[in-house]
């Protein structure tokens with residue numbers, strides 16, 4: 391491709407609003423143009439890279455028997471009412487009406503559409519298993535779109551859906567997908583971990599998220615060095631306590647605690663460690679106030695609370711007004727003794743003795759409290775795991791790393807089949823709901839994750855597997871015939887076996903090299919002074935070394951050394 395015909399609006403400066411490195415680099419290297427918040431035009435370089443990523447995804451999906459479809463963006467409201475999700479999702483679900491005033495959702499995902507597609511066709515178990523997939527634009531009206539393509543409101547997803555007559559068949563496809571995802575993320579060059587994850591609102595039980603390791607990642611992974619244990623910390627289970635306090639139980643005692651509204655202040659007043667205090671949280675579980683008592687140095691994990699109570703809505707902290715109304719005390723003075731709401735305690739509290747809790751009266755606490763001093767509805771794992779404590783598999787201490795969620799695989803079960811009447815006759819002729827799996831990859835997010843990993847201060851460094859072009863031929867002077875002649879014929883020759891971008895612009899050398907570093911093509915061939923003697927300069931984007939190569943040895947030199 392001649393650069394005079396391309397559209398690569400590189401920029402020297404970028405707006406400070408671009409916080410993530412990949413977002414800044416995509417703006418500087420002329421890869422995207424924002425149309426509105428979280429909404430972008432993919433410019434030619436980006437489109438070429440997306441094509442390459444999608445091609446790898448298609449190869450791996452087809453290799454495990456996936457058939458590609460392309461479903462509509464506009465979903466009739468009635469479909470989302472059948473699944474009960476029209477009202478379940480708030481303003482994140484983008485909605486519109488057509489000219490006949492019929493309402494539609496702009497598809498954020500396609501469970502409803504794919505089930506409505508197959509339920510009229512799949513009548514017998516003999517037609518199963520079936521795996522369909524698409525690569526398509528999704529719409530999710532994020533409250534705070536940011537980091538360029540990492541969290542947009544329109545984005546490209548590969549979403550696949552599989553249909554099964556039994557668990558064994560679903561498990562087989564889940565494992566095939568898991569392996570296909572590992573192949574995909576390996577081929578595009580990401581450092582990734584598949585982590586146990588929370589299945590969230592979508593339901594189902596078994597799910598893994600594929601996390602590209604990156605400091606910019608919004609997710610935190612708990613993993614161990616000496617096993618392949620890895621979990622999103624939303625999910626990472628905490629082991630039951632092994633050391634129990636053996637202190638003699640002391641008598642409960644009400645104490646004045648003026649101006650104590652935090653665990654640390656309480657610890658300081660009582661001259662004990664934070665670990666010897668407790669914190670009392672009041673949360674709303676599907677509208678009902680519930681109290682959860684944790685050790686003072688631990689944090690409540692709302693995802694685990696939601697899972698424990700099998701709540702259909704997200705669990706939120708109770709507002710201060712509600713707390714005052716029910717407890718006649720402020721949030722810093724609450725406790726389980728004579729609590730007006732049900733009390734649940736984290737497993738770690740079971741191992742404690744003689745601890746302080748709020749007295750449900752401002753300015754007062756109880757000290758020397760033990761479990762026998764209050765009514766416990768239940769105990770559970772309600773906290774975030776802390777770095778360094780033993781992993782759920784007992785293999786060693788967990789470490790934390792940030793990750794970008796680039797894919798997720800779910801065993802969905804029969805959630806949608808039951809709601810939307812997708813059944814097949816099994817081999818005994820009995821109607822049975824079809825088991826489903828669903829599997830997503832953020833294609834545009836994967837592109838950003840690749841840039842987050844492959845760059846230096848001067849720009850992007852594309853891995854060979856996804857690069858928009860293999861070779862960047864740069865003519866140093868478009869006015870000197872001998873240079874133009876060599877460059878033109880070199881471009882024509884190399885095009886036969888490589889993807890070539892030919893910088894034939896009438897620009898200064900400095901501009902050409904700066905742009906070439908920004909755009910990040912792995913191999914650079916400079917046609918300059920030595921051209922007349924048939925000498926070219928070759929430089930690889932991931933090295934500073936410059937090589938003088940004879941024109942007739944160029945192709946073999948590139949073949950031997952091009953392995954970005």
Ligand SMILES: O=C(C[C@@H]1CCCCN1)Cn1cnc2cc(Cl)c(F)cc2c1=O
Nearest residue numbers: 479482483498499530549592828829830
């Ligand atoms: O999308 C999934 C599950 C899988 C992921 C892989 C591909 C198939 N779907 C979960 N999810 C996430 N955000 C959503 C946002 C909106 Cl506004 C919505 F209405 C629905 C969903 C929603 O269902």
Ligand SMILES: [Mg+2]
Nearest residue numbers: 599609622795
């Ligand atoms: Mg997540």
Ligand SMILES: [Mg+2]
Nearest residue numbers: 587599795798
């Ligand atoms: Mg997820």
